[in-house]
Amino acid sequence: MTTEHRQLVAHLARRAGFGATPAELDRYSEMRYEDLVEDLLNPGEPNNIPDDLIYRRHVDLHALQNHNPAYWAYRMISSNCPLEEKIALFWHGVFATGENKLNNLGVLTNQVNMFRRHGLGRFDNLLVELSKDPAMIVWLDNHTNHKDSINENYGREILELFSMGVGNYTEDDIKECSRAFTGWSVKNGEYLAMMAQKDSIWPYGRVFWHHEYREHDHDNGQKSFLGESGPFNGQDVVEIICRQEATARFVSRHLYNFFVADEVPVPQWNETPPRDPDAIEQLAAAYFEHDHDIGSVLRVLFNSDFFKQARFHRVKSPTEIIIGTLRRTGEYQVPDGGNTGIYNVMEEGGYMGQKLLDPPSVEGWHTGEEWITSGSLVDRVNFAAQHIGDATNPGVQNMVSRVSGADAAGSDPEELVNSCLDVLGPMDVGSETRAMLNEVASAGMKNGGVTQELILDLFKMIVSSREYQLC
């Protein structure tokens, strides 16, 4: 039988990463839960498929101007630091920045790298880095935010979507915030932004951008912002923002939505109370107690009862479905120039509603049940069944062997189903699903015993279930 501890660490692995393979789960199950949390928060040096091998096999992933989700996918499926990838995915959804305007995917990949570096650190540092991030600067037009002619786009969104939420600041605060960020631009910004606007690759391909602070274009005047006054620059404004109660709650609600349980979409947060107000208060308190450190807030979150009780309370995002499935099947662990399947796999994420590095708007993706449409559900089920049902995949072969080798599975259809649910999760399924699985297992065993074909049929049924869509 699956133990409660094994189920709990599997839950943590799904949320802090993309799920665990049976072998990983064996290792995790040997650890105390609290130690595993620490291990995930402090994994040491990242180890993933090396860039040189990726670049040699896929030359376009060197210039990073096409198929960048495939490059990210290589990291996500091979990383020994799953939380580092998960936190980058989290911030990519919050600070949604997209290819459709930038036409420079390389700078988006640099932004994701920034999320890896700062995503678990102080929120203040993250917001400063975000404000310097050239992809964000061009995405929200801050390179056209001048001392004598402010552009409020970034000043508005940093308050509305990135830190505090609607209703916690005034229009004047937006203007003053924007003044503080004048001069936060991009080297050669005028030329490179025109290349982006015209989708120009000439003469020598895309040039990656980097931040340039233009002192002469910065408004050094006095500003009044969120009740404080001074000759604020962008960094000062970020510090003021990060001291606000509203910021602590807003960040906490985002973390809750991504790591604990689905919330309503962000635009409704001003009107709809949190699903679990006590949890948000706990997280907000941790935010202040630990000097705005996101990793510390996550430590409180992962060790909380509300997290431990929230198993299968979230709908998996398309990326979670895809990466979780591929980590389990063991595919694409060695780049192969002649095999561009991983490109197609990440394109499928788009069909399911989440094309990485290309969010629908600055609001990012709406999550939870909004991931599920009649079309996307078919794509999700087909994807999982196709990959989990392919015995040539090394991870699938390993799972089949585990089920075949389970003592009780050879004689009892219910135990066979339990073994299959265990290697694919462990998962808990509803009575209706379980009855169907038992029926197939029973009929299959009568016809030919526990064959690979029967096990694969059960695998495909399980990953086609409602429960596999959740995490």
Add this chain to the structure above:
Amino acid sequence: MKYLKTIGFNSNQAIGRGFNYPYDTAFSADGRIFVLIRMGLAGSTGLRIQICTFDDDWLGEFKAGPDDGKGPFKVPVCMDFDADDNLHVTDESLNVVKVFDNQGNYVREWGGNGGGELAGPAGIAHGADGAVYVVEQYANRVHKMTSDGGSILSWGEEGSGDSQFNLPWGATTDANGNVYIADWRNDRIQKFDSDGGFIAAYGESGDGEGEFHRPSSVAVTRDGFVCVADWGNERVQVLDPDGKFHQMLRGEATLSKWAEEWLEVNKDEYDLRKQSDMLIEEFPDHLTSAYHRGSQSEPIFWGPVSVKLDSEDRLFVTEHSRHRIQVFEND
């Protein structure tokens, strides 16, 4: 070596003038430049070989298949002309060497999946005796063959000792018939005699002078200087005939004729470009790796994958991620 000029510019089209991930060059007997266009994606319809001149005239292009009965390229890697002026092109995914005449007409091929003769052919170089040396990267060996694919001898195995390799890539021969191999994941160049006898190994892992990070290509001048595409360090190094560091090239591209022509009819971009400083000297702390410098500073190398010398000993450095060729000459 000193910088001479830049050839080419970027194009994302499957036909016509302009490079998209150029990967290697070769020179026909009459001095025309053949440029291998990878296009990025395996099996792309734009995989082809373009022909141009040193004076920037674009002469045309050709593809493998469909008329040759053998089909198109999938992942072509390296090229070299033989003494009969036939162009040999390796394909690491199809495991073949395809041969074309100097007009781009298909002649023959050898290897192929299923036959098992070649395991990921990469670098290819012809010796003065007519033999061809093919780097089989997945077998970690060098195969000396006849020009139609007959096996003469081979050497190498996986490892980091003398005559051992770790995913080798480029190859060349010198005037004395010696063979040089870019031992990619061992971060060194190995030199052998024409029968595979080990002579020397140059370099070690690192980013200092005489150190390499994933060298992909090697060429030897008439007087024995060894030019190395230090691909992972985004630079080219020149070693003296004894293998000692001699010179570092970091790239200093200027506008090519094709680039100039394009900008002349896109004045809005050209005007802003003239106001910009494309050679970046200072970078944010997190963007200072060789890769990131190349990605942000347009004139310097980014993806210098191939080094080749023409009949006048001019050095052609092909950059796959800047879609151009920088040419250097002996000073």
